[in-house]
Amino acid sequence: MHKTMKISTALLRFLIVCQKCHAEKVPCPDLQETCKCSRNAIDCEFTLRIEERFSFVSYEVNEASGTLGNRGTLYYKNNLGFHHRGIVDDDKCAFNEVLYRDEQFRQRGCSMPITLDGNTYRTIITINGRIPGPTLVVHENQIVVVHVINRLPDAATSVHWHGLHQGKSVWMDGVGGITHPPIDPGSSFDYIFEANPPGTHWYHSHVGSQKGDGLFGAFIVCEKIPLHKILDDQTYQHVIDLFGNHTIAATDWQRKPEATHQALSGIRFFPKASLGVVPSLNHEPVKPKKGVDDFTQSPFPFWSALINGRGQRDDCSPIEHFHHVSINEHSIHAHADRPSWCTAGA
Numbered sequence: 001m002h003k004t005m006k007i008s009t010a011l012l013r014f015l016i017v018c019q020k021c022h023a024e025k026v027p028c029p030d031l032q033e034t035c036k037c038s039r040n041a042i043d044c045e046f047t048l049r050i051e052e053r054f055s056f057v058s059y060e061v062n063e064a065s066g067t068l069g070n071r072g073t074l075y076y077k078n079n080l081g082f083h084h085r086g087i088v089d090d091d092k093c094a095f096n097e098v099l100y101r102d103e104q105f106r107q108r109g110c111s112m113p114i115t116l117d118g119n120t121y122r123t124i125i126t127i128n129g130r131i132p133g134p135t136l137v138v139h140e141n142q143i144v145v146v147h148v149i150n151r152l153p154d155a156a157t158s159v160h161w162h163g164l165h166q167g168k169s170v171w172m173d174g175v176g177g178i179t180h181p182p183i184d185p186g187s188s189f190d191y192i193f194e195a196n197p198p199g200t201h202w203y204h205s206h207v208g209s210q211k212g213d214g215l216f217g218a219f220i221v222c223e224k225i226p227l228h229k230i231l232d233d234q235t236y237q238h239v240i241d242l243f244g245n246h247t248i249a250a251t252d253w254q255r256k257p258e259a260t261h262q263a264l265s266g267i268r269f270f271p272k273a274s275l276g277v278v279p280s281l282n283h284e285p286v287k288p289k290k291g292v293d294d295f296t297q298s299p300f301p302f303w304s305a306l307i308n309g310r311g312q313r314d315d316c317s318p319i320e321h322f323h324h325v326s327i328n329e330h331s332i333h334a335h336a337d338r339p340s341w342c343t344a345g346a
């Protein structure tokens with residue numbers, strides 16, 4: 001008995017050591033755009049921290065736990081930078097000087113306000129402090145482990161891995177309430193699955209309409225064989241793969257959270273009714289439109305759109321930076337139901 005125990009302890013220790021030698025814990029700190037696992041790793045581990053915040057609000061950051069304080073300070077932003085809208089004596093993150101960059105807020109122990117389309121003030125859902133969440137990059141057939149921590153105050157969540165086949169792990173598909181019970185607020189869940197097929201996929205919440213509030217990001221599975229071994233030298237010279245710059249995550253952005261949920265649940269969306277006011281008989285609901293392929297398009301009037309979490313609403317609100325993408329001989333066609341324009345001089 002004693003001998004058996006000794007053998008099993010040794011075996012367990014071997015398995016743990018072996019597990020460690022194959023596993024790569026990919027660091028994915030707040031605000032990092034791309035979190036990439038090495039090609040030679042067998043297991044790739046990521047951590048996604050899901051939080052609720054307000055846009056345009058700076059929060060106190062607890063460096064030890066990585067969590068945000070409950071209180072925040074509202075900021076207004078123009079071309080000069082951020083101007084606080086709180087009371088300086090009372091608010092830890094209200095600064096007299098005009099700040100502009102993330103480091104300036106960080107040095108003072110506060111998070112930089114998230115501006116998104118430049119002027120829509122509402123609750124949002126962030127993943128590792130970002131919208132969209134970080135782009136996760138793995139390689140074909142690697143075992144992916146994603147620790148999802150739900151720090152939302154009052155909502156359960158799940159993460160669906162869109163495009164991943166999950167052939168050997170259907171219970172890891174991340175459809176909350178169907179393939180597994182959703183992750184309660186204050187708890188966590190580990191998704192473990194094999195990365196295939198290769199391609200550019202995405203991950204998003206599969207509970208309510210959280211994906212429309214920010215809970216989404218890109219998930220890239222690289223081919224097992226490196227591109228330089230597949231392509232001839234001449235073609236390879238023209239292939240530059242910068243995951244951070246070349247991945248485009250586009251979304252429409254609504255003026256309030258859970259808007260998709262409201263429209264799709266049959267409650268409808270009444271654009272002329274003021275926020276927080278019950279629509280009267282004078283308020284017309286928006287009728288969903290049909291696209292060219294008879295597919296029902298968004299049941300909302302266009303409010304604004306984000307590309308990699310950045311946008312600009314129709315008053316020419318400032319944008320910090322924007323990706324410039326050019327692809328030789330390929331055109332990108334973007335279409336909006338009601339495009340918004342910058343007015344001259346704004």
Ligand SMILES: [Cu+2]
Pocket residue numbers: 160162204
């Ligand atoms: Cu999906």
